[in-house]
Amino acid sequence: MNLSQSINTRITHLEDCEAIKNLKYRYFDACDTKDTQSMIECFSHNAVHIDYEDFGIFNTAKKMVNEFKVFSCFDHLLEHHSGKNPIIKITKNNASAHWSLSYFLVDTNKKITLNLTGFYKDIYIKESGKWLIKESVFKKTSSFYQKIDKGVMSNPIAARSLGFK
Numbered sequence: 001m002n003l004s005q006s007i008n009t010r011i012t013h014l015e016d017c018e019a020i021k022n023l024k025y026r027y028f029d030a031c032d033t034k035d036t037q038s039m040i041e042c043f044s045h046n047a048v049h050i051d052y053e054d055f056g057i058f059n060t061a062k063k064m065v066n067e068f069k070v071f072s073c074f075d076h077l078l079e080h081h082s083g084k085n086p087i088i089k090i091t092k093n094n095a096s097a098h099w100s101l102s103y104f105l106v107d108t109n110k111k112i113t114l115n116l117t118g119f120y121k122d123i124y125i126k127e128s129g130k131w132l133i134k135e136s137v138f139k140k141t142s143s144f145y146q147k148i149d150k151g152v153m154s155n156p157i158a159a160r161s162l163g164f165k
Contacts, residue, residue, distance in 0.1 A: 017088045019131045020095055020124055027133070028081035034073045036065045042133055044125060049135040061133075078106040083120070095124040095131065101138070111148040117141050 023042055030038035043050075043061035050058040055071075058064040072079070082102040089096050098121055105114040123135035 013090055016090050016095065016131065020088055020097060021086055023124070023131050023133065024083055024086070024097070024099060024120075024122070028083050031068075031072075031081050032079050036069060036073070039065050039068065043136075044127060044132045044134045046127075048133065049137075051137045053138055053140055055138075076107060076109040078108070080104045093125070094134070097122045097124065106148075113146045113148060114143060115146075116143045 027039060027042040030036070030042065040061045047059050048061055050056075050061070050064045052064070056064070056067055058067070080103070082104075083099045084102070085100040087098045098119060101116075101118050101120060103114070103116040103118075105116075106112075107114075118138055118140040121135075121137045121139075122133055124131045125134045126132075
């Protein structure tokens with residue numbers, strides 16, 4: 001392999017890693033904003049394997065999103081998925097990644113917060129030149145619920161914006 005081939009291979013590898021990071025970030029953002037169509041678009045159009053522990057096991061993204069609509073698509077649930085520390089390995093035809101997750105939820109109806117940590121193990125494939133999630137397995141490592149005291153949360157809408165200009 002000559003030097004220019006090596007550089008081209010390395011650039012392609014970096015571009016693929018960046019595309020996979022952006023894909024997972026788009027998925028987290030779609031979850032937080034309840035954008036179910038964007039969630040579906042992050043996954044392979046063929047059969048997938050999604051195992052999100054307590055949330056369920058699914059063989060299509062649409063089935064997972066239908067469950068998400070039933071349990072999570074409400075204005076009183078304010079969510080934040082923070083994926084970080086990706087370890088991405090790219091092979092000839094696919095890629096794998098390990099992601100850490102910190103998740104924070106405010107439920108303004110039940111007046112609770114949830115802090116959850118865990119990790120994702122994903123498999124990615126290219127379809128029509130785009131990286132998509134083929135498999136995603138989430139394992140929880142910790143969870144912490146806390147009741148919001150009466151004086152602490154005077155206006156639930158404040159959780160969305162502090163109103164600073």
